[in-house]
Amino acid sequence: MSKNYIFGDVMIGKDELHKRIAELGAEISRDFRGESILAICVLKGAVLFMSDLIRELNVETKIDFMAVSSYGASTQSTGVVRILKDLDSNIEGENVIIVEDIIDSGLTLKYLKDYLLARHPKTLKICTLLDKPERRQADVKADYIGFTIENKFIVGYGLDYNQLYRNLPYISYLEEETQK
Numbered sequence: 001m002s003k004n005y006i007f008g009d010v011m012i013g014k015d016e017l018h019k020r021i022a023e024l025g026a027e028i029s030r031d032f033r034g035e036s037i038l039a040i041c042v043l044k045g046a047v048l049f050m051s052d053l054i055r056e057l058n059v060e061t062k063i064d065f066m067a068v069s070s071y072g073a074s075t076q077s078t079g080v081v082r083i084l085k086d087l088d089s090n091i092e093g094e095n096v097i098i099v100e101d102i103i104d105s106g107l108t109l110k111y112l113k114d115y116l117l118a119r120h121p122k123t124l125k126i127c128t129l130l131d132k133p134e135r136r137q138a139d140v141k142a143d144y145i146g147f148t149i150e151n152k153f154i155v156g157y158g159l160d161y162n163q164l165y166r167n168l169p170y171i172s173y174l175e176e177e178t179q180k
């Protein structure tokens with residue numbers, strides 16, 4: 001028996017994505033009116049979301065990037081988080097918003113949140129494009145959520161399978177096809 005993956009349908013189309021991201025941008029701008037924001041993109045998956053989201057913010061915004069490893073070439077979180085690229089900036093006293101592609105087990109984000117809180121930001125919020133609450137293992141909640149979705153393996157709009165499909169302009173998913 002071997003496992004193959006086949007593409008599912010389009011789950012969230014381009015227009016729906018952009019409409020929701022504009023709403024999130026407006027919500028964040030309202031919450032931080034008169035303040036400045038430091039948006040931290042969690043590489044690589046959040047890169048498309050981040051670039052669209054920050055264009056919808058009308059408050060003073062700085063950006064930075066972090067890279068962490070959670071998945072290898074499989075579709076299961078190991079719970080082991082490694083910092084591959086740390087921030088360039090000092091976040092002390094900043095209104096930090098972690099921008100994530102998806103919260104699955106929550107293990108990555110839980111680690112990242114504690115790691116960043118130890119550096120004393122003024123506030124720390126989490127903004128995720130997708131949330132898969134069914135799979136949660138760590139106690140972590142996002143403050144801004146684009147879409148709450150069912151338990152499927154997502155690809156597209158930044159999300160990958162074996163580093164592929166990040167460039168799709170919409171959200172799709174992979175289904176396991178079991179062959180004899």
Ligand code: IMP
Pocket residue numbers: 045070071077100101102103104105106107108109152153154155159160161
């Ligand atoms: P977590 O630690 O299990 O919450 O997931 C950490 C990271 O795994 C996410 O930020 C994604 O980059 C990746 N990931 C989780 N679920 C999926 C998925 O369905 N498709 C692609 N990547 C995923």
Ligand code: MG
Pocket residue numbers: 042043044045046100101102
């Ligand atoms: Mg990620």
